[in-house]
Amino acid sequence: MSDIAISDIEAIRSRFQADIDTASDLSSLDAIRVSALGKKGEISMMMRGLGKMSPEEKTVMGPALNGLKNDVAALVDIRKTALENEALDAALASEMMDMSLPVSRKNGTLHPVQQVMEEMAVIFSDMGFSVAEGPDIEDDFHNFTALNFPPGHPARDMHDTFFMVPDSDGQQKVLRTHTSPVQIRTMMSQKPPIRIIAPGRTYRCDSDQTHTPMFHQVEGLVIGEDIHMGHLKGCLMDFVSAFFETDVDVRFRPHHFPFTEPSAEMDVRYERDGASIKIGQGNDWMEILGCGMVHPNVLTACGINPDVYQGFAFGMGVDRLAMLKYGMPDLRDMFAGDPRWLGHYGFSPLVQASLESGLS
Numbered sequence: 001m002s003d004i005a006i007s008d009i010e011a012i013r014s015r016f017q018a019d020i021d022t023a024s025d026l027s028s029l030d031a032i033r034v035s036a037l038g039k040k041g042e043i044s045m046m047m048r049g050l051g052k053m054s055p056e057e058k059t060v061m062g063p064a065l066n067g068l069k070n071d072v073a074a075l076v077d078i079r080k081t082a083l084e085n086e087a088l089d090a091a092l093a094s095e096m097m098d099m100s101l102p103v104s105r106k107n108g109t110l111h112p113v114q115q116v117m118e119e120m121a122v123i124f125s126d127m128g129f130s131v132a133e134g135p136d137i138e139d140d141f142h143n144f145t146a147l148n149f150p151p152g153h154p155a156r157d158m159h160d161t162f163f164m165v166p167d168s169d170g171q172q173k174v175l176r177t178h179t180s181p182v183q184i185r186t187m188m189s190q191k192p193p194i195r196i197i198a199p200g201r202t203y204r205c206d207s208d209q210t211h212t213p214m215f216h217q218v219e220g221l222v223i224g225e226d227i228h229m230g231h232l233k234g235c236l237m238d239f240v241s242a243f244f245e246t247d248v249d250v251r252f253r254p255h256h257f258p259f260t261e262p263s264a265e266m267d268v269r270y271e272r273d274g275a276s277i278k279i280g281q282g283n284d285w286m287e288i289l290g291c292g293m294v295h296p297n298v299l300t301a302c303g304i305n306p307d308v309y310q311g312f313a314f315g316m317g318v319d320r321l322a323m324l325k326y327g328m329p330d331l332r333d334m335f336a337g338d339p340r341w342l343g344h345y346g347f348s349p350l351v352q353a354s355l356e357s358g359l360s
């Protein structure tokens, strides 16, 4: 005869139930679970004793012990959910934020990157552009292939791409390395004439004083029947003077991008004055953007007939333009989230950038 009886099982159940009901946190609950159901737990040891019982005892004690084990496990689960909910309620109560409170004029500021994106949107919308968007997690087709970077093309390596873990269907997505995939999405979903800018986050595996793994770009795209390089130049010249709020000389240098032909980089005239940089004067030139006429292969990939339509595109780094315009020395400070930095360089959220009243 074994040394446990059915009546003992009832007593053990009540004892564990009382312990479980009074467990005050998840770790003491887990200690109770281990003491009952762990490898050397009380109930596990009793179940091990089943092997030594006679067949008659086993038919009684087997189901009784199994029932005890399941009941205790269920009680632990119920208490666990209750404790988790209590912890969540406590966190929600202590971290509550009243979104209906008025904005504090003293503390809240607009980040310079946001400010500069809004300034760009104001300038380009005045020229008839609208704002387009695309996802930060892109597929290879939109980020590379449709932009005339065939698989294996060396220019792909220059993008220091962050690759995602492949999907279940084997597709490997990337964090977009530029905002140019929004060109593709726009051309595939809209008919020409097209005139858009696409501001957004971009990512490359790179970090130093002038590079951060996440940064911002604004892409531009114009497609129509008689668009030529003169339109591109005029548009970008008007843009920089409006953006820097002064007359700015520019210079276009031939360059190479897979998705444009011909391609160019645009420089602005500048001068270094001690630690600060003055755009629009001096004898030095600084590169601020890439541009070109959309490559026929890109138009074709998007279902647009290159014999009928042409267009131009451009792309620029928002963070760098913000640094140049507002005199911030280190790119990394932009994303450190230091309220003192934001207090100094931030903008009032209550003043809208506009061409009439001034951009900043």
Ligand code: DAH
Residues within 6 Å of the ligand: 177, 178, 179, 180, 219, 220, 257, 260, 289, 290, 291, 292, 312, 313, 314, 315, 316
């Ligand atoms: N996507 C380029 C980059 O990230 C920038 C760029 C250059 C965009 C030329 C354009 C363009 O649309 O025409 O380096």
